[in-house]
Amino acid sequence: xxxxxxxxxxxxxxxxxAMAEEPLSAIASYGNLKPPVVKPMFDGMDEGWQDxxxxxxxxxxxxxxxSLRTALRDKNPDARAMAARxxxxxxxxxxxxxxxxxxxxxPSYLVRIRAVESLGFLKMKPDVIQQAITDExxxxxxSARLAADQLKSKDDFAGQVRRAFSVGIERDDMGQAEVGLxxxxxxxxxxxxxxxxxxxxxxxxxxxxxxAAFDG
Amino acid sequence: xxEQAQLRxxxxxxxxxxxxxxxxxxxxxxxxxxxxxxxxxxxxxxxxFRYEKQIVFSTALADPAGHASAIYGVSRKCPAWxxxxxxxxxxFVIDSKGIITSAAHPSFATxxxxxxxxxxxxxxxxxxxx
Numbered sequence: 001x002x003x004x005x006x007x008x009x010x011x012x013x014x015x016x017x018a019m020a021e022e023p024l025s026a027i028a029s030y031g032n033l034k035p036p037v038v039k040p041m042f043d044g045m046d047e048g049w050q051d052x053x054x055x056x057x058x059x060x061x062x063x064x065x066x067s068l069r070t071a072l073r074d075k076n077p078d079a080r081a082m083a084a085r086x087x088x089x090x091x092x093x094x095x096x097x098x099x100x101x102x103x104x105x106x107p108s109y110l111v112r113i114r115a116v117e118s119l120g121f122l123k124m125k126p127d128v129i130q131q132a133i134t135d136e137x138x139x140x141x142x143s144a145r146l147a148a149d150q151l152k153s154k155d156d157f158a159g160q161v162r163r164a165f166s167v168g169i170e171r172d173d174m175g176q177a178e179v180g181l182x183x184x185x186x187x188x189x190x191x192x193x194x195x196x197x198x199x200x201x202x203x204x205x206x207x208x209x210x211x212a213a214f215d216g
Numbered sequence: 217x218x219e220q221a222q223l224r225x226x227x228x229x230x231x232x233x234x235x236x237x238x239x240x241x242x243x244x245x246x247x248x249x250x251x252x253x254x255x256x257x258x259x260x261x262x263x264x265f266r267y268e269k270q271i272v273f274s275t276a277l278a279d280p281a282g283h284a285s286a287i288y289g290v291s292r293k294c295p296a297w298x299x300x301x302x303x304x305x306x307x308f309v310i311d312s313k314g315i316i317t318s319a320a321h322p323s324f325a326t327x328x329x330x331x332x333x334x335x336x337x338x339x340x341x342x343x344x345x346x
Binding site: 046049050052053056057060146149150153155157160161163164165167169173174175176177178179180181182183184186187188189190191193196201202203204205206207208209210211212213 | 220277278307309318
C-alpha cells in the first residue's frame with residue numbers, strides 16, 4: 001500500500017514548505033496497522049489528524065519491535081524517523097547500535113533528529129549524543145542537547161511517555177472541545193510529574209489554555 | 217513561543233482577572249520543562265526576547281502522548297522535523313462556569329501577529345471573567 005507522509009520543518013516559529021513527499025510503504029509493515037492518509041502541508045493540514053493520533057497510539061501500544069527495527073533500514077526517511085522515535089520510547093535497548101549508526105551517518109537530518117532523541121530516551125551511547133551536538137544541522141544539535149539532558153537525569157522519560165500512551169484513546173473522545181460547550185476534562189502532568197486534572201480548577205475561575213508546539 | 221513571551225508581558229492583566237493560564241506541551245516532561253524554564257529557541261536569533269532567560273509565565277503542563285491535545289482537537293496537525301508530534305497551537309478560553317467561550321489558532325501570519333492574538337485572547341478572558 002502506498003501512502004504519503006509529509007515531512008516538514010517548523011523553524012523560527014514559521015511554517016516551512018514540505019521537505020519531502022515520498023510514498024511511504026513501510027508503515028504497512030507495522031503488523032496489521034493501516035497507514036493514515038496525510039495531506040501535504042498547507043493543503044488540508046488538519047485532515048486525517050484523528051488517523052495520525054490513532055496510528056501513533058497503535059504503534060506505541062501494539063507494534064512489534066521486529067517490524068520497527070526493520071523500518072530503521074527503510075529507503076524512506078520518514079519511515080526510518082518514525083521507527084527510530086518509536087523504538088526509543090519503547091525502550092528497545094537492542095536498537096541502540098542501529099540508532100547510533102543513524103545518528104552518525106543517515107543522510108536525512110530528520111532521521112538523525114529522531115535517532116538521537118531515542119538514544120536520549122534509552123540513555124545510551126553518550127559519545128554519539130555528544131558528537132551529534134556538533135551536527136551540521138541545527139535541529140539535530142537541538143535534539144542532541146535535549147538527549148544529553150536526559151542522560152543526566154534519573155527520570156525515566158521513555159517510561160513516562162509509554163504510560164501516557166498506555167491509557168489509549170477512542171476516536172469518539174477526540175476533538176470534543178467546542179465553543180459554547182463545557183470544557184472537556186483532561187489529565188496532564190505538572191512539572192513535578194504529578195497528574196493534574198482540569199476539572200480541579202474548571203468552573204472555579206476563568207482559564208486560558210494554550211496548546212503549544214515546542215517552538216510555537 | 218512568541219505567544220508565551222508576549223503573554224508574560226501581560227501577566228498583570230491576567231492576575232488582575234483572577235484567571236489561571238496554562239500551556240500544554242504534547243511532549244515528555246523534560247522537553248516541557250525546557251520550554252518553561254529555558255529560552256533555547258528565541259535566544260538563537262534576533263528578536264525582542266533574545267536575551268531573556270525565561271519567557272513562559274503560564275503554568276506548564278506535559279501531555280506526553282498528546283492525549284489531552286487530541287481531546288481538544290489540536291493534536292497531530294503540526295508536523296515538525298519529519299513527524300506529526302506537535303500540537304497545532306491554539307488558545308482556549310474557559311469561563312468561570314466551565315464553558316469554552318473562545319478558541320483561536322495563532323496565525324503566524326506576520327513576525328508580530330502574536331501581539332494582537334494575545335490581546336484578543338485577553339479580551340476573551342476578560343469577557344469570561346465577568
